[in-house]
Each structure stands twice: as C-alpha cells, then as structure tokens.
Amino acid sequence: MAHDTRIAADTVQPAGILPEVFREAVAQADVAISITDTAATILYVNPGFERVTGYSLAEARGQNQSLLSAKTTPPAVYTQLWATIGKGEPWSGRLVNRRRDGSEYLADLMITPVRDGDGRVANYLGIHRDITELHRLECQVCNQKALIESVVDSAPLAMALLDGERRVVLDNLQYKKLTSELGVGEAAKIILDAVRAEHGDTLGVPRDGAQAFADREIRIDREGGKAPRWFSCTGTWVRSVNAATYAFFGARDSIYLLLIAKEITQQRAQQEQARMAALQAMMAEENRVSGLRESLSAALFHMEGPMNVLASVVAMQGRRGQHDPTAAALGEALRAGQQALDTLRRATPDLIGESVSAANINELLRDVLDLATVRLLRAGIMVTWKPQATLPVIYGRPVRLRSMFKALVDNAIDAMNTKGWQRRELTVVTRSRAGSVEVLIEDSGPGIPPALHLKAFEPFFTTNPGGVRHAGTGLSMAQQVVADHEGIIEIDADYDSGCRMRVALPCQRENF
Template sequence: MTKQMDDIKHKEQPFKDGLESRGNAQGSAQMAPQIVPGVFRKAVEHVPVATSITDEHANILYVNPAFEALTGYSQNELIGKNESLLSDKSTPVTVYQELWKSITSGQVWEGRLVNRRKDGSSYLADLTVVPVLDDDGSVMHYMGMHRDVTGLHQLERKVKNQDALITSVIEAAPVVIVLVNTAGKIVFCNPAYVDLKRDFGGMEVAGQFVTALKDSFGQDLKSMCEKGFDFAAVEVSIQTEAGDRRWFACSATKVEEQDMTAAGYFDSNGLCGVLLVANDITHQRRRYEQARTNAVRALMAEQQMAQGMREVISGAIFQLQGPLNVMGAAASMLERQGQAAHGLSEPIHQVISAGEAALERLKASMPRTADEPIVPVNVNELIREVMDVSIDGLLREGVVVEWHPASVLPNVPGRANALRSLVKYLVDNAIMAIKDGGDVREMIISTRATDGGDVMMEIRDSGQGFDDDILYKAFEPFFTAWKKTRSRPGMGLVLARQIITDQGGSIQIGNALTGGGRVEIVFAAGSLGHGQKRTS
C-alpha cells in the first residue's frame, strides 16, 4: 500500500510542478507581481465546486474540500481510487462511452451522471471533464468539476409535469380559453377556441368577446391590466354570420409574463395580458328563455283574461250607468213638478235603487290589480319577451317585424308586468291596424336612449294610419276604429296611457312620414313611481 501511494505521489508531483511552474511563467509574463506560486492550488482548494484531478486512467490524484463535502469521502479514502467509485450504476453505458470518446480525443465533455455518495444516497451530478495536455498535445491528466443538481432536476421535472398536466387540462377543457395581450393579439388559445373560431367562419371571436365586455364594463384590455380588473360568469352574446346568437359565460383575469431575457433579470415588471375563459351556455340560455317565455305567456294570458273581464264589467257599468242617470233625472223632474202622487216616483226610485245595487255588485266583482314593486327594467328585454309571446299571432297574420334595438340601453324604473302589458297592448293594436290595412304587413320597432337619459320606444305599422278625428278619440274608453273587431270595444290605448303615466313617462300617437300609424313611448329614467314624474 505504501508503494502504491508513493507511485501516486510520484504521478501527482509532475502535475503539481507543472501547475506551479505555469503559474510562475504566467505570473511573470501576464499577471500581477503579487501572484505567488501555489495560488492556483489555493484557488482550487477554496472553489465551492467539487473538483478532482486524475491520471489518464481516471485514477484520482487530488480532490478539493468541496469534493469531500459532496461525496462524503475523505481525501485519503479517494486518492488512488478510480472515479468509477462514485458511479450509481444507473447511468447508461452510452453516456460513459461518449464521455471517454470526447476526453481521450482532447475535447472537453459536459453532461450529467448519476453518482452515489459514501452513505449510499444518489445524486445527479452536472459534470465537466477537461483534458490536461502536455506540450506535445498528449493527455496527461483529467480535471473534473461537478455539482449536485438534484434539486434543480426535481424542479425541472416538476415544472415539466405541471406544464404537461395544465396543457392536458386546457386542451381537454370543454370551455374556450384564450390569452390576449393589451394590443388585442392572441398569445395562446386552446382547441375549443379553434373549434369556436371555425364555427364563426374563421373570425377571431376573441375580439368580439373583448368588445362585448368593454361595452358591459367600460374597460378595455389596457385598463384591465393597469387596474387588475377581474370578473367571473358575465353573460356575453355573439352573433354568427348566419345570424344565430350564441351565449357565453365569460370570466377574465390579469396575467403577467415576466421578461426572460438577461437584461430583464432585475426588472420585476412583466408583459400584461388578459386570460379569457368562455363557457358556451347557448343551450341552457335557450332552455331558460323558453321556460321564461312560457311563464310570461301564462302570466300575460292571465292578465289578459283579467283585463278582458275588467273591460266587460266596465262596459256593463258604463252601459247601465246611462239609463240610471236618465231615470234619476226623470224622478227629480217629477218631484219638482209635484207629480209624485201619480204613482210613478216610487217605482222609479225602486228601479234606481236596484240599478245602483247592481252597479255595486259589478264593481265588487271587478278583478283587482295586484300591487307590484318598482324595479329596474330593460325595455329591450320587455320587447323581446312580448315578441316571443306574440310570435304565433304575428305568423298567423303574416306580419314581418323589424326590430332595431339600441345596443346599450339604460334600465328604467317601473312595474315590470305592467310595462310588459303596455308593450303587448301596443303590439296588438299595431297588428289590428295592419289587418285593416293593405297588402303590406310590416311592423317596425326601435329603441334608443335620449339625451336626457330617458328611453324612447317607437312602433310603426303599415296600416292606414290615424285620421284626425281618431287622434282625438283614440284615448277615450271603449273607442275602437278597427273594422275587424266586430264592434268589440277596446281599452288598449287607454290602458297604455294609464301605465306609462304611472311610470312617469308619456305616449304620443300620430302618422309616420312613410305612411301607417306611429306610437312613441318615452320611459322616464328617473321616475319616482306611482303617478309621479321627474323634476329637473
């Protein structure tokens, strides 16, 4: 053993001498005068990287303290041993073959090996082997430098696994996921977005999402990034090229990507984008709308039946009140003329009493109007609901409806059921006018917001329009000018004026410049409720 150590020291000494002499030569020629022989060895001793020097057969001649600390072996345990002592035997043979092929040809080799410590634990070593050549270019020794990168490897694998998991989830997700930067450019999208884009004829749907959300919140992408504006489950509708409307529940959150360049190492400000997640709820929305339409249809049918009863009872009261008034006047006349003794006064008063009792019974049987709270109401939504309910009648009469709703319309305060009935009365009146008109069967409905913040609704029909005398009588009870009502009295416009007056708005009727009738309703945005109007 002593002889073996002497041989090793004999092999190590030329390397030490060469290293020191090289240091002296370079120190005198190139380096500062204070660099003394042995400075390179001291530097290696203090380098926090495991460093070893071997002969041409990989037998260890020298290790620094960092090597001892990493492997758990002392220098005395390593000197004379082969580097294969550290092998974990799990590194593929091809890696070692590539290593020896490189270093024996004088090339530096860099790679990773699985090593084993003295205590039996394994670690991943990031290794660099540098051949040390003599003046003739032949390999004299090898210098190896390695560090434990097990933690880094675990982190890399964790990131890779998480990336694979996230990618799988995103690609398999049945929702649209798209990342858009502040310029509106798509940075990333999942297959569901690609499919949606195909459904929309190749159009970038993300732009429509952004536009719809901007209309809803008044926030563009840049503002969302600057203010950190997040939201969830906001309903957005987009129209396809075929005219079909698709509904989505949208969520968005701010995403910041850090600069990966070297110059951005100390810069914590990253590039901002908005991650949009859109769930197609068209099917659920249509089912909801169908259920809502059915509920509205049932409610309006009940209201219409009750209103019909009110009209019939009111008509009966109106018809009965006239004769009673005449009989009352006759009784008074007989009494003034002193002819009560003729026996007519008492029968007349009995008839009057019976008539008044009948009037009271009729009034008592009048269906009551349910008290309804004042809530924010969207006029466009009311019109859509009435159109859904009236679709059968419109199709039966062959009426074509053009609807021009304002894209953005403020809510107005009011009683939703009453305002819905208001729109229904006006639509029914327009249909009746069209039936009495010519061959053209058209209704045009439009809405817009006024400069004062109110909401205006206009309904135009292709009927014969209003004559001058009708304009004065249209709001009288039981007045009708429609020929095909078979002389049935109607109170549609009267009730419409009552409802809109209660809301605080106004109603005007007239003739359109293009012909036909025109009804204009103004819904007061600042109404105070029952019978009260806004004050400026």
C-alpha cells in the same frame, strides 16, 4: 476620423498612460476579442477569448479565424459577412462556433474594420460573446408563447385582453369568431356594455390579479329574428411590465383587463323553454283577467251615462216637489241601477299585484313576439326585429310592461289584419337614448288620422269597426302603464307608412 483619434492620442500620450490603459482594458474585458489581418489570420486574442473558446493566445496566433467554425453556419451568412467588411463596413450577427474541446456555442459577433493612417483596411477587430444560454431562454419563451397561443386558440372560450382605453390588444380565434358573428362592432365593447347594463358598473378599481367581475350572465339580442345569445363573463385585471426604456427604473407598469366569455346559450335555451311555457300560462290567465276587466269596465262605462241622466231627472223632480207614481218608479229604478253598478264594480278583478324589479326591454319584446307568432303567421305579417344588442336596465313592473307591449302589438296586428289589405309588415326597434330606452312599433296598416292621435288614448275609443278584440282600452291601458313608469308614449305624426307607436322609458334605479 482616424486623424482626429490620432491627434487625441498624441495629446494624452505625454502622460504615458494611454497605451497601458488600452492594453489593460482589452485584457480585462469580459468578452472575446481578436485582431486579425485582412485574410482573417489571428494576430492577437485577449484572455476573454481563451475563456470563451478554450484557445490561448499561443494556440490561436497564426491560425485562421475559421478554426472556430462549427461548419453548421449557412455559407450565405459568411458570404454576406465578407461582402460587408470587404467594403470597410462593420458587420454584426450570430455564428455557430466550436470550442477547443469540441463543444458548440452560439456567438453574437461584431467585426469592425480597422484602417491605417492612409485610410486602408489593415486589420479586423472581432468581439464576440457566448449567448447560448440567452438563445435557449429566447427559444423557451417563444415555444411557451406558441404553446399558450395554441391552447388559448383551441379553448371553447372567447378571450380578449383590453388596454386602459378598452381597446383589444390580444385575442383568440373564438373571440374573432364571436365578433364576426355578432356583426355589430367589437364583441368586447358589447359584452362590457351588457355587464354594466345588467349588473351595474362593477369593474371596480384596477388591481393586479383582482377580478373586475365574475360569472356575470348577459344576454345579447340580434337583428333579423335571430335568437338571443347568452354568455357567462369574467373579467380579471392583469399587470404588464412596461418594456419602454424610460420605464426601466420606474414603476410604470400597465394594467389590462382579461375578458373571458363562455357561451351558455344552449343551457339557457332549455331554461327559456320552461320559462316560456310558464309565461304562456301566466299570460293566458292575465288575458282572461284583462278581458274580464275590460268587459266589465265597458259595461260600467256604458251604464254610467244613462244612470247619470236618470239621477238628474230624479233630482229635478225632487226639487219640484213631484211625488207621483212615475217619480217613485224612477227613484226605484235609479236605486236598482246603482246597486247593479256597485255589483259590477265589486265583480271587476283587481290588477295583479307586482313588485318593482329589473327588466330587460329586449327580452320583454321578444317574449311578446314569440307569444304572438301564431297570430302573426295566420295574418301573413312579416316581422322585422331590430334590437340594440344590449340595453340599459329598466326598473319597473315587467308583467305590466309586457302586457303593455302586447297590447300595442295586438293593435298593430288588428290594424293590418283587414280583408283585402296587401302590405302587412311589422317592425319593432329598440335603442338607447340619453337616460332612457326607446321602443318603436311600426305597422303598415291604414294608420290613425292625425286628428285622432290624442283621442285614440281615451278609454273605449277605437277605430276598429265593432271593436275588434278590444273594447278600445288597449291604448288607454298602455298610456297608464307608461305613465306609471314615468315614460312617454305617442303616435308619430311624421310617420306616413302606417302607424308608428313610440315608447320611451327612463332608466330608473331600484327606488322607482
């Protein structure tokens, strides 16, 4: 390579400008340049060297390059430096130097061996610049980064920075702890799914500094009977400068989502206690009304059959022209019976009026299980609660839905609460399907024979001797509620370990 350079120089030199250009380039370079022999004795320095070190050419010539050492650079650095250039290889690194006035500075140094025509190292070319201020800024950035990380990690908030693919690129200790505790995948995905499910797709258009959503309260349900957890979540769009070389002159910055989740479970727990107390009172009243409706409906059902027969007899006698005292008595009995039926119908309370609103199926089922705790414990039933952490919102009538699920759970308890029945297990599962929410309620009772799967939904039909707790209206009521919500309810014919009820409710909008 040295031979090639010499040829190129010979080619240009007839013009008489190459040596002069080299001299002027070195003299005017805004970096410190020095040339030494192989013993590091200075032979030449440029004006840039004097500006950086304070030593002129006259003062530096003949001195060893070590006159710049501040004596604080570790000896191992110099050992590695000499080992490298001694092999004829270039070396670069940082040294702590001292100027002529005694002040120290950090030098970013590059040393290149210069070979003679025979290929032997004859000189060393040193180029260095003062990077003291750059180093100070680097340390300041590192210190600020460490300080920010310390503050963020100690904050009682879960924080995560998500890229355009919703992947977590930065997080704090509280977020890592939350992800570990939830145990159902990345916490950020669960939180965003819950925000979308409970509040709609509110992320909006990414814009630096804008909030995607603010103070959104979400509920995350957990398996194994663990209490749900509540969080207040905020998402803010953050711009990040693209450090890639190709983006230096282009506006190709990235937008990230800063997700912050503050746990409010303790605060919500107090609210939940008050809500459950009110719910128990409401359910007690609803049970009273439902029991009265059920009793009166059963009476009507059982009376309407004989009354229909009596009406047929009276009509037949009328067609035959019979007007004996017996026919008159039968007619009078028919009129009295119809009046009694009308009185029962008027006495039957109407369903409690309820408007359509958003319903969290996990919350409704959790309410039902909490309300049934006493019965479950008395019956010795082991409950397995398997909720999907977050579910899409169902728009419907929460009170009726809760009553429907309670009827299904009550039926399951009744089925297992039989004297001598050993295996008593209740499993409740929720999961989202395409456009719907599915609920499975499984019990380990005797089950319902396949031939009765359809008949079980008929009013006043029951497989319990004596009609335990209900007069056979539980499943018919449940079917009506599900139908009103445009859903599906069925008994799983493939389940052979008891009975599995499957309910599927569509994720409808508010115009339900």
